[in-house]
Amino acid sequence: MSEPGRQRDAAPIAARSVDGMTTSFRVRERRKRAAWIAFLIVPPMAVMLVFVVWPLLLALSSAFYRWEGMAQGEFIGLRNFRDVLFGEHFAALTWRAFRHNLFVFVALFVVQNTAGFLLAWLIYREPYGYRFHRVAIFMPVILSTVLVGFLWKLFLDPNFGIVNQLLEMTGLGALRQPWLGQETTALPALVLANAWHWVGFPALVYLAGMQRIPREILEAAKLDGCNGWQMLTRVVWPLVTPSTTITLTLLFIGAFNWFELPYIMAGIDGSPYGSTDVLGLYFYRTAFGNQTAGIQDFGHGNALAVLMFLFIAAFATVITQYLRKREIAL
Amino acid sequence: MSDQNRRPSRLRRMLSRVALGVFAATLLAQVPARAEDITVWSWRQEDKAAYARFIAAFRKTHPEINVKFEAFEAANYNTVLSTALAGGTGPDIVQARSYGTLGVGKPDYLVPLDKTMVPELANFPDSALAAETMRADGKLYAVPLASQTMLVIYNKELFEKAGVTPPATWDELMTVSKTLKDKGITPFGNGTATSWQNETIVGALLASQIGKPFEQDVLAGKADFTDARFVGALTKLNEIKDYFAPNFSGVDYAASQQLFAAGRAAMFAGGSFEIANFLRQNPKLKLGLFASPVAKAGDQRLVALYYDGGYAINAASKNKDAALKFLRFLGTPEFGTAFSNDLQNISPIKGVSFENPLLKEVAALNGSAMSYIMLVNFRYQEPTGSVLLQAGVQKMLAGKATPAEVGADITKGIATYYAPFRK
Numbered sequence A: 001m002s003e004p005g006r007q008r009d010a011a012p013i014a015a016r017s018v019d020g021m022t023t024s025f026r027v028r029e030r031r032k033r034a035a036w037i038a039f040l041i042v043p044p045m046a047v048m049l050v051f052v053v054w055p056l057l058l059a060l061s062s063a064f065y066r067w068e069g070m071a072q073g074e075f076i077g078l079r080n081f082r083d084v085l086f087g088e089h090f091a092a093l094t095w096r097a098f099r100h101n102l103f104v105f106v107a108l109f110v111v112q113n114t115a116g117f118l119l120a121w122l123i124y125r126e127p128y129g130y131r132f133h134r135v136a137i138f139m140p141v142i143l144s145t146v147l148v149g150f151l152w153k154l155f156l157d158p159n160f161g162i163v164n165q166l167l168e169m170t171g172l173g174a175l176r177q178p179w180l181g182q183e184t185t186a187l188p189a190l191v192l193a194n195a196w197h198w199v200g201f202p203a204l205v206y207l208a209g210m211q212r213i214p215r216e217i218l219e220a221a222k223l224d225g226c227n228g229w230q231m232l233t234r235v236v237w238p239l240v241t242p243s244t245t246i247t248l249t250l251l252f253i254g255a256f257n258w259f260e261l262p263y264i265m266a267g268i269d270g271s272p273y274g275s276t277d278v279l280g281l282y283f284y285r286t287a288f289g290n291q292t293a294g295i296q297d298f299g300h301g302n303a304l305a306v307l308m309f310l311f312i313a314a315f316a317t318v319i320t321q322y323l324r325k326r327e328i329a330l
Numbered sequence B: 001m002s003d004q005n006r007r008p009s010r011l012r013r014m015l016s017r018v019a020l021g022v023f024a025a026t027l028l029a030q031v032p033a034r035a036e037d038i039t040v041w042s043w044r045q046e047d048k049a050a051y052a053r054f055i056a057a058f059r060k061t062h063p064e065i066n067v068k069f070e071a072f073e074a075a076n077y078n079t080v081l082s083t084a085l086a087g088g089t090g091p092d093i094v095q096a097r098s099y100g101t102l103g104v105g106k107p108d109y110l111v112p113l114d115k116t117m118v119p120e121l122a123n124f125p126d127s128a129l130a131a132e133t134m135r136a137d138g139k140l141y142a143v144p145l146a147s148q149t150m151l152v153i154y155n156k157e158l159f160e161k162a163g164v165t166p167p168a169t170w171d172e173l174m175t176v177s178k179t180l181k182d183k184g185i186t187p188f189g190n191g192t193a194t195s196w197q198n199e200t201i202v203g204a205l206l207a208s209q210i211g212k213p214f215e216q217d218v219l220a221g222k223a224d225f226t227d228a229r230f231v232g233a234l235t236k237l238n239e240i241k242d243y244f245a246p247n248f249s250g251v252d253y254a255a256s257q258q259l260f261a262a263g264r265a266a267m268f269a270g271g272s273f274e275i276a277n278f279l280r281q282n283p284k285l286k287l288g289l290f291a292s293p294v295a296k297a298g299d300q301r302l303v304a305l306y307y308d309g310g311y312a313i314n315a316a317s318k319n320k321d322a323a324l325k326f327l328r329f330l331g332t333p334e335f336g337t338a339f340s341n342d343l344q345n346i347s348p349i350k351g352v353s354f355e356n357p358l359l360k361e362v363a364a365l366n367g368s369a370m371s372y373i374m375l376v377n378f379r380y381q382e383p384t385g386s387v388l389l390q391a392g393v394q395k396m397l398a399g400k401a402t403p404a405e406v407g408a409d410i411t412k413g414i415a416t417y418y419a420p421f422r423k
Helices: A003-010 A023-062 A079-086 A090-124 A130-142 A145-155 A162-169 A183-198 A200-212 A215-223 A228-239 A241-256 A260-266 A279-288 A298-329 B002-030 B045-061 B074-086 B119-123 B126-131 B156-162 B170-182 B195-210 B212-219 B228-243 B253-261 B274-281 B320-330 B333-343 B357-365 B373-377 B385-397 B403-415
Strands: A065-068 A071-075 B037-042 B066-071 B093-096 B142-144 B147-155 B186-188 B265-271 B287-290 B303-307 B310-313 B369-371
Touching: A023 A065, A023 A298, A065 A298, A071 B074, A079 A090, A079 A298, A090 A130, A090 A183, A090 A200, A090 A228, A090 A241, A090 A279, A130 A183, A130 A200, A145 A162, A145 A183, A145 A260, A183 A200, A183 A260, A200 A228, A200 A241, A215 A228, A228 A241, A241 A298, A260 A279, A279 A298, B037 B045, B037 B074, B037 B320, B045 B066, B045 B320, B045 B333, B074 B093, B093 B320, B119 B320, B126 B142, B126 B303, B147 B156, B147 B195, B147 B274, B147 B357, B156 B170, B156 B265, B156 B287, B170 B186, B170 B228, B186 B228, B195 B228, B195 B253, B195 B265, B195 B303, B195 B369, B195 B373, B195 B385, B212 B228, B212 B369, B212 B373, B228 B385, B228 B403, B253 B265, B253 B274, B265 B274, B274 B287, B274 B357, B287 B357, B303 B373, B310 B320, B369 B373, B373 B385, B385 B403
Parallel strands: B037 B066, B037 B093, B186 B265, B303 B369
Antiparallel strands: A065 A071, B093 B310, B142 B310, B147 B265, B147 B287, B147 B303
């Protein structure tokens, strides 16, 4: 009853056009538009489906089966999940790796994000040569992780590495360490190498955040007698909260997906004796097998991957929601 | 006007050409390959040129068979292969790993072999055939390819310079090491930062002290890794570690190889596969070899040995007869000799003649060998013996665990799937 009326409203111009445009032209136009939209949406959707959604579903489904290496066996329900979370041998490794990821996340937040924030502040104040430093700080970010990993492995070599040699030259020879060979220093060393590699990213995000702060606010704060430190902690830091939301969320995802750097610098088993073992390494080693020690176990590996995915997705959502709310409150 | 008419027709013509092409390609793919064409898959990309020569030699007697050798990146090989086999495809001949599931998952993917099919299997020692037997059904599936030996490689010139000779007993090894160190030469290039190196160190230095009877007792369920023979041997490792590379806990595999190859360390406890490696890095090196020293004179001196890969027939192959002919060729002393001398590896085939005196020496040492215990016997379920031993020894050498604790941890880990340890 109301159909014709609505239709007329929906496409008023073509229908009532004065220069004799016909309905078929209108339909053709609309089809063209639909085709154009489909052209834009379908390829990325297809890529997502084939390379993201499908493998995810595949991993999820295969986690419910027993596997002999890469050969699928019978359906065993949640057994793989139970094994990796509570099983005799797996659970200890799972939780140890989880603790290491947590440490990496906190340590990177403290080191990488704080350094990024401070560097951004320095550059924001445009000291002499700031353009050069802006590029220099971001430079390592564009290097490949493989390169950075090998570079830092060389730097940290206990006998020929530049780190120990610098300590020796500066009279701090007593601090020389086999950095990557000790339980106490291996993971922190990896964290520092990672911070060196990525510090440019939070710096850039914070810098962009700072540049969005209206000058008047900073000038008003200055007039009110804020010193440099107060300005930084009371004015700038709260105003760049949206940047923190971005860096923190990405850091969280990065820290719990951490794989390349520990793989290159500490090896697939998280040397020495598992002190750098993180979930990424543990999953990879379980699913695909450690060529020099282990076997392939696709079922448990997939269960780990699915758990990692669920954990990261859930927490990243929570973090984002929480921080967004705080942004608004500010 | 005419232009407008022509455009769709040109498009149509192009499309029909494409369709024809696709059709032809599909047809070509459907045509069965000639029965005499076989494919071999391997993880040894670096051996491609050598295999071209082996295949040429094979074709002298079998000109009707074309063999195509395809190599994949070693780290991905198992994944690529098992995916293909699970999908019912893959090559006619598969380079299989040794022990456990031979790297293919389950027996159905391969054709079981016996001496009537492959008479050349008689050319192999039993331990080599055992290595290509699938744990799940105890059947033989592959013709063994190579063996690797854990031993000590030493730099003859540095030994001469320090005035020492290869040791036979553990005490002599300690003395030799001390003399070298006193003369400013790093005794061992070894470091422990790369975890699998810890297992090779145990095999190369301790085999004679762990001994064959211990291995037999473990397999018979009469002993576990808390046994005095095993723990006692580990204790010895704690004595020698001061003669490893400086700061050995932070020295990784590449750095330790470098130390030895550059002539900055006198010994390297490792695999026979290092020999070719060292000589490639430094052709001027004069190398010597010795088996792990014994606890006291008169004990049996041993190297630790494992078999490294083999060739099997894909159960889904359409050219099994041709594949079998090639497999039989891979079991002949002629192939073993060509393989050993071309690739500087040890073929386990009886009657192989080695050109390289070092390889000849390794083959002689192999006459008195125990198995590389964890890889051979306990690498079929997690936590594998190798995983446990590597981490345990790494921890022990860092001073964070005692030999007894390492032995207990290994036993406890293996006990999760090995019934005799669950007592």
